[in-house]
Amino acid sequence: MNDETRFAILGAGNGGQAVAADLGARGYAVRLFNRTPGRLEPIRRQRGIHLVREDGSRAFGPLELASSDLGQVLEGTDVVLVVVPATAHREVATRCAPFLRDGQVVILCPGRTGGALEFRQALREAGCRAQVVVAEAQTLVVTSRQMEPGTVRVFQTKQAVPLAALPATDTPKALEAVRRVYPQFVAVPNVLYTSLDNMGIVFHPALTVVNASRIEHSGGDFEFFTEGVTPAVARLLEEIDRERIQVAAALGVEATPALRWLEIAYGVRESDLYRAIQANPGYRGIRAPRSLGHRYVVEEVPTGLVPISSLGARFGVPTRAIDAIIRTACILCGVDFYAQGRTIERLGLQGLSAAEITRYVERGLWE
Numbered sequence: 001m002n003d004e005t006r007f008a009i010l011g012a013g014n015g016g017q018a019v020a021a022d023l024g025a026r027g028y029a030v031r032l033f034n035r036t037p038g039r040l041e042p043i044r045r046q047r048g049i050h051l052v053r054e055d056g057s058r059a060f061g062p063l064e065l066a067s068s069d070l071g072q073v074l075e076g077t078d079v080v081l082v083v084v085p086a087t088a089h090r091e092v093a094t095r096c097a098p099f100l101r102d103g104q105v106v107i108l109c110p111g112r113t114g115g116a117l118e119f120r121q122a123l124r125e126a127g128c129r130a131q132v133v134v135a136e137a138q139t140l141v142v143t144s145r146q147m148e149p150g151t152v153r154v155f156q157t158k159q160a161v162p163l164a165a166l167p168a169t170d171t172p173k174a175l176e177a178v179r180r181v182y183p184q185f186v187a188v189p190n191v192l193y194t195s196l197d198n199m200g201i202v203f204h205p206a207l208t209v210v211n212a213s214r215i216e217h218s219g220g221d222f223e224f225f226t227e228g229v230t231p232a233v234a235r236l237l238e239e240i241d242r243e244r245i246q247v248a249a250a251l252g253v254e255a256t257p258a259l260r261w262l263e264i265a266y267g268v269r270e271s272d273l274y275r276a277i278q279a280n281p282g283y284r285g286i287r288a289p290r291s292l293g294h295r296y297v298v299e300e301v302p303t304g305l306v307p308i309s310s311l312g313a314r315f316g317v318p319t320r321a322i323d324a325i326i327r328t329a330c331i332l333c334g335v336d337f338y339a340q341g342r343t344i345e346r347l348g349l350q351g352l353s354a355a356e357i358t359r360y361v362e363r364g365l366w367e
Contacts, residue, residue: 003180007031008077010092012039012066015109016083017152018144021049023181024061031065033073035088040066042149050151074099079107079177082119083140085295086112086303087340093119097126104132105177107163111136112303113195114342116166117361121348135165135174138194139265141182143282156282158265162188162197167364190361193255196248199265201304202241202258203277204296206325207233208289212332220290225283234274239321241273247308250315251354292332301329306341314344315354 005028009020012034024030034040043049048062067073074080074096084092089108100106100123108115116136123134143155161184165171168190178185188194203225208215211228222228229237241258248255262268262276270276277283289296305326312319330337344350349357 003028005029005079005177005180006064006077008033008073008080010070010073010080010082010096011084012043013083013085014144014146014152015140015142016081017043017049017146018051018142018154019081019083019109019140020063021051021059021061021152022142022154024048024063025051025059026061026181028181029064030061031067031073031077032063033070034066034068035084037068039149040068046150052147052151052153054154054156070095071099074104077104079105082106082108085299086110086115087299089115089119089303090122093122094126097123097128100128100130100132102131104130105174106132106134107174107178108134108136109141110139110198110200111191111194112200112300112342113198113307114303114347115195116164116191117195117347117349118342120166133165133170133173133177135163135171136191136194137185138162138188138197139199141184143286145286155285156266158184158282159267160264161185162194164188164191164194166191166361168362169364190358192248192251192253192358192361195307196244196251196253197256197261198304199258199261200296200300201308201322202237202244205300205305205329206236206240206321208292208294208296209325209328209332210236211288212292215288215290215292218288220288222288223284224286224288225277225280228288229274229277231274234272234277236321238273240325243312243317243319243322244308247312247315247317247319250317251311252358297329297333298335301326301337302341306337306343307347310341310343310345 007030009016010033020032043066051059120134141161142157147153163185165174171187245255266280266282268276268280309319
């Protein structure tokens with residue numbers, strides 16, 4: 001055993017399996033939870049997860065437990081990594097509330113936009129009195145895909161992943177809990193930075209929407225980033241990125257441009273977004289979604305684009321490109337993502353000034 005830290009991984013999708021396998025292979029005590037037990041069956045049978053690393057080498061990550069019993073998975077663990085769709089954050093928080101104990105560190109991987117705000121609010125509403133740290137990462141530390149049940153492939157491990165707790169005074173505790181296993185986590189001032197630097201909303205929803213016909217015709221049989229991004233599509237992504245940065249500025253946050261983020265996370269240095277995406281080795285081999293019902297739309301539109309649009313409307317920042325993608329996604333999927341999404345009302349920020357929001361995320365209070 002590498003040290004005494006015990007991990008609970010909530011979510012057995014691509015990311016959850018990759019993190020669980022990586023930690024298990026490195027000798028950590030890992031428990032894996034999934035809401036639906038069927039996905040866990042092959043993992044239980046082999047008592048762990050097979051891992052294919054970036055260099056093609058293989059490893060096996062043994063698990064202490066793989067279960068749909070949340071209380072059993074959380075019992076005695078120190079760090080809880082929540083790797084579920086952001087649309088499930090509220091539900092997971094509510095279900096965790098009776099089982100969390102003082103001193104545990106909960107990190108949303110990732111929080112998307114407003115994840116920690118929603119998670120902590122749900123804990124309060126559920127009557128959770130445990131003194132826990134709630135933090136969110138800006139993105140998942142690995143890019144991964146399940147190859148077959150119980151086997152996951154990591155395409156690349158990111159070089160740096162911003163992390164912040166709510167309130168920000170708890171960020172050092174969150175970093176201390178994971179610094180040995182993932183030194184890639186770096187502190188940012190508060191969760192506005194992780195939320196508004198949610199790069200998934202720049203790269204995923206619009207790219208899926210504009211490739212809708214190709215996705216439906218081929219079932220996603222093409223490389224999502226290297227083939228799906230053309231110079232024209234890249235210009236749309238750059239406009240969405242510009243609007244995101246302007247909304248962040250209205251809240252006093254200097255957001256990271258997507259081009260700069262690709263350099264930080266993947267070491268890619270190019271003059272524009274099209275060239276940077278094409279040059280990123282971490283995107284090679286990633287296939288497109290098989291349908292429009294993919295998380296790139298049904299998760300990232302309501303939990304990523306909608307809160308940016310809502311904040312823009314609150315602070316007078318136009319978000320025409322973002323709104324166009326949201327409305328188009330609503331039509332394509334037959335879903336009202338505005339009604340489902342993380343508006344400022346749902347995040348408990350309605351009526352607050354930018355200064356009051358900042359006080360809340362930094363110190364957990366406002367006047």
